[in-house]
Amino acid sequence: MKTRIMVVTSCTGEKKYKPENQLVFEDFQDKNRLKQREAELIDYRMPAGEMYTGSQHLALMSGINEYRQNGGEIDLFIVSAGYGLLSENDQIVPYEVTFNTMDPSSIKKWARQQLITQHLQEKVKEYDLIFFLLGDRYLQSIELPLEIEPHQRAIFFAGGSSKARILNWDQYHVLAIGEQEAKRFRFGLIGIKGFLFSQMLRYIELHDREASLNELLNAPENVREYILNSLNKKTKQLELFDESKPTTEEGNQLLQFYSELYPVPPELIAKNCIAAPMFFMPENDDRVDPHYDFMSDMSDKNRNPLINDVYSHELHGSPQYDGLLVSKVNIDGATQQKRVLLKELGMHDFYRLPKDYPIMGDCGAFSYISQEMPPYTTEEILEYYHELGFDYGVSIDHLVVGAFQRDESIRNQRYELTLSMAEEFLKLYNENKETKGYKFHPIGIVQGWDPGSFRNAVQHLINLGYDYIALGGLAREQSDRIYEILKEISPIIPNTNFRMHLFGVARDMRTMRSFHKLGVTSFDSSSPLRRAWLGTGHNYHAITGKHYTAIRIPEAKETAGRVKKLIAEGTGSLEFAEYKRLEQEALQALRKFSRGELQLSEAISAILEYDMILGENREVHEDLYRELLEERPWEQCQCPICKEIGIDVVVFRGNNRNRRRGFHNTHVYYSQIKELKKEWKQ
Known part of the structure; x- marks a missing residue:
C-alpha cells in the first residue's frame, strides 16, 4: 500500500493577478457579497495552486511538480486567510487578506468562522505523512492538536519559536528552519521552507521512493538527513552558494529536528528517574461548603467552615495529588482555632488526608523575601515539623530572584545563607533524631541564578549527605531555563535512591516527562487550582x-x-x-x-x-x-x-x-x- 502524503502550506501575498478591485476582508464576511464580487473578477479565476506566486509557493511547486512527473503522488492544501482551507485545484479569484496582519484573537475568531481546523481535521485522516509549511501566524489559525492516529506522522517545517505551539503531543515533530538556514543555503527566509521541502522530495526520487517514505514514518528525524544529503549534491540551485560542506559544528546546528520540546539525550538521563514522579498540592485553606445551594446561592450560616467545609480530596473521594505541601507562613497566619486543632489532631487528621499520602512542610520563603534574614531559626523549624507530624521537612532558604538576583552581593549572601542553613538543618537533625524521635525526612533546599550555581549548590548538599534536595526560586522561570539547569544537575545525581523536588513548577506533561528524565522526582504547584479564578482563557x-x-x-x-x-x-x-x-x-x-x-x-x-x-x-x-x-x-x-x-x-x-x-x-x-x-x- 502506497504511503499517502499531504502538504499544508500558506497563501502568499504575491499572486498571478492583482487587479485594483481584488477581494478584501469585508467581501469574505458576507456569502452573498462574496458571490457577487467573485463574479466581477471571473476573468481572473484560476486554480489556487496556480494563483500564488510567492517564493515559498513557487519553490514548493517546483519540487512537487517534479515529484509528480516521476510518478510520485502528493496532495497539496493551502491555508488561505480569505478562503479558508483550499485544495490546489479549488478555483479562486485574486484577494488581499492575510493572517500576518491580524492579532492572535482575530486570527482565532476568523479561522473558526472559516472552519479551517474542522476541514483540515477531515482531510488529515486520509494521509500517512502530513507536512506543514506554515509561519507562526498561520499556525495560529489551526487549533492543535489535530487528531492523528499512531501510524501517522505530522512534520512541521517551522521557525524555532513555534516549537512550543506544536510539541505537546505524540506523532508531532518539528524541523526548525529560520534565519540560520536561509543564510547558509542562500535562499530567502520567506521561501526557505518550500525550497527545503523540494530538496527532500528530490532525495526521495533518487532512492527507493516507497522505502524512503516508510523510513520517514518509522524515523521522521531522517527528514533532516534527506535534505542535507540532497543539498550536498551539486544541483543547479546549490551553485548559488559556497560549494564547500558546512563544518561539522555548523552542520549539527542546521535544521534541528525535535520530537520533544525538551529532548533528553541518553547520556543525560538521571539515575534516579526510575522513581515514579509525585505531585504535591500546596494547601491554602482550599475548602468549599459541601451543602451549598447553587439555586439560592446560600450556605448554612450556622456551619463552622473550618470543621464543616471539605477539601478537594473529600469531594473527589480520593486525593487528586500524591501529597500536600503546607507552608509555615500559612500556619502562622491561621486563626487560633485552626492552630489549636492542628496541634491536637496533627497534620493528617486535621486535613482529613489518608495517612499514606505524605505531607511536606516548607517555610514559605516568598512571605519574607524582602527581609534581610529569614524570620525562623533552624531549631524552631525542626521542632515545628516534629510537633505537627510532617512527613517531609524542608530546610530554611532565602530567595535569589528578581532584584535580589541582580545585586551580586545580595545574591551571594542569600546563596551562601541557604547552603549554610541546609548544612545546619541536617547536622541538628542527625544529632537529635534519636533523642527527640524525629519521624519526618529532611529535605535540603538550594537557590541559584544560573545552571552552574544550582549544580554547585546541589553537589554541596549531596556531599553533606542529603538524599532529597529541592530547587527553589524557579516557580516564575521559563521552562527553557529550568531545562538548562536540570541538564547541568542530572550528571551529578549519585544513585537511584536520590530524590529531587521542584518548588512551584508544574508544566504540561511533555515538559514534566523531560524534567523527570533529568532527575525531578517530585514537584508542586497550585496553578491548576488558581487558574480557575485568575485571568481568562484558562479557567x-x-x-x-x-x-x-x-x-x-x-x-x-x-x-x-x-x-x-x-x-x-x-x-x-x-x-x-x-x-x-x-x-x-x-x-x-x-x-x-x-x-x-x-x-x-x-x-x-x-x-x-x-x-x-x-x-x-x-x-x-x-x-x-x-x-x-x-x-x-x-x-x-x-x-x-x-x-x-x-x-x-x-x-x-x-x-x-x-x-x-x-x-x-x-x-x-x-x-x-x-x-x-x-x-x-x-
Whole structure:
C-alpha cells in the first residue's frame, strides 16, 4: 500500500493577478457579497495552486511538480486567510487578506468562522505523512492538536519559536528552519521552507521512493538527513552558494529536528528517574461548603467552615495529588482555632488526608523575601515539623530572584545563607533524631541564578549527605531555563535512591516527562487550582487538554462586590434592583440552555447584557463564551464535581463555584500525571 502524503502550506501575498478591485476582508464576511464580487473578477479565476506566486509557493511547486512527473503522488492544501482551507485545484479569484496582519484573537475568531481546523481535521485522516509549511501566524489559525492516529506522522517545517505551539503531543515533530538556514543555503527566509521541502522530495526520487517514505514514518528525524544529503549534491540551485560542506559544528546546528520540546539525550538521563514522579498540592485553606445551594446561592450560616467545609480530596473521594505541601507562613497566619486543632489532631487528621499520602512542610520563603534574614531559626523549624507530624521537612532558604538576583552581593549572601542553613538543618537533625524521635525526612533546599550555581549548590548538599534536595526560586522561570539547569544537575545525581523536588513548577506533561528524565522526582504547584479564578482563557480545563474561559456572572450585592462599587462611585447607570434582575436572568438563561430549553444565542445575549453594564470586555467574552457553550466540555467530564453541579462549574462566581472549578482542574492535571506514571511503569 502506497504511503499517502499531504502538504499544508500558506497563501502568499504575491499572486498571478492583482487587479485594483481584488477581494478584501469585508467581501469574505458576507456569502452573498462574496458571490457577487467573485463574479466581477471571473476573468481572473484560476486554480489556487496556480494563483500564488510567492517564493515559498513557487519553490514548493517546483519540487512537487517534479515529484509528480516521476510518478510520485502528493496532495497539496493551502491555508488561505480569505478562503479558508483550499485544495490546489479549488478555483479562486485574486484577494488581499492575510493572517500576518491580524492579532492572535482575530486570527482565532476568523479561522473558526472559516472552519479551517474542522476541514483540515477531515482531510488529515486520509494521509500517512502530513507536512506543514506554515509561519507562526498561520499556525495560529489551526487549533492543535489535530487528531492523528499512531501510524501517522505530522512534520512541521517551522521557525524555532513555534516549537512550543506544536510539541505537546505524540506523532508531532518539528524541523526548525529560520534565519540560520536561509543564510547558509542562500535562499530567502520567506521561501526557505518550500525550497527545503523540494530538496527532500528530490532525495526521495533518487532512492527507493516507497522505502524512503516508510523510513520517514518509522524515523521522521531522517527528514533532516534527506535534505542535507540532497543539498550536498551539486544541483543547479546549490551553485548559488559556497560549494564547500558546512563544518561539522555548523552542520549539527542546521535544521534541528525535535520530537520533544525538551529532548533528553541518553547520556543525560538521571539515575534516579526510575522513581515514579509525585505531585504535591500546596494547601491554602482550599475548602468549599459541601451543602451549598447553587439555586439560592446560600450556605448554612450556622456551619463552622473550618470543621464543616471539605477539601478537594473529600469531594473527589480520593486525593487528586500524591501529597500536600503546607507552608509555615500559612500556619502562622491561621486563626487560633485552626492552630489549636492542628496541634491536637496533627497534620493528617486535621486535613482529613489518608495517612499514606505524605505531607511536606516548607517555610514559605516568598512571605519574607524582602527581609534581610529569614524570620525562623533552624531549631524552631525542626521542632515545628516534629510537633505537627510532617512527613517531609524542608530546610530554611532565602530567595535569589528578581532584584535580589541582580545585586551580586545580595545574591551571594542569600546563596551562601541557604547552603549554610541546609548544612545546619541536617547536622541538628542527625544529632537529635534519636533523642527527640524525629519521624519526618529532611529535605535540603538550594537557590541559584544560573545552571552552574544550582549544580554547585546541589553537589554541596549531596556531599553533606542529603538524599532529597529541592530547587527553589524557579516557580516564575521559563521552562527553557529550568531545562538548562536540570541538564547541568542530572550528571551529578549519585544513585537511584536520590530524590529531587521542584518548588512551584508544574508544566504540561511533555515538559514534566523531560524534567523527570533529568532527575525531578517530585514537584508542586497550585496553578491548576488558581487558574480557575485568575485571568481568562484558562479557567476551566477540559479532559481533552483544551482550556476555556469561565462565564462571569458576579453576585449582585448591595453590601459587597462590583455592583456595590459601581453604585457607590456613581458610575453605575442603574438602580440595584435592575442589576439584580439582569444577574438572575443571566443565571436562569444558562440553566435553561443547559437543559436544552434555550438557544445558544439567547443565552449569550442574556449573559452579555449583564456583562455590558458591569464594564466587562464584552466583545472578547462573547467569542470565548460561545466557544465554551457550543462545546459543553463539563458534560464530557466524569469527575464528581462536574456530574453534581453541571453548568455551574463553568460560572465565574464566588468561592463555592470558583474553587470547585479549581478542584476539577486539579483532577484533570492529576489524570495526566497518572498517565505519566503509567509510562514510567512501562
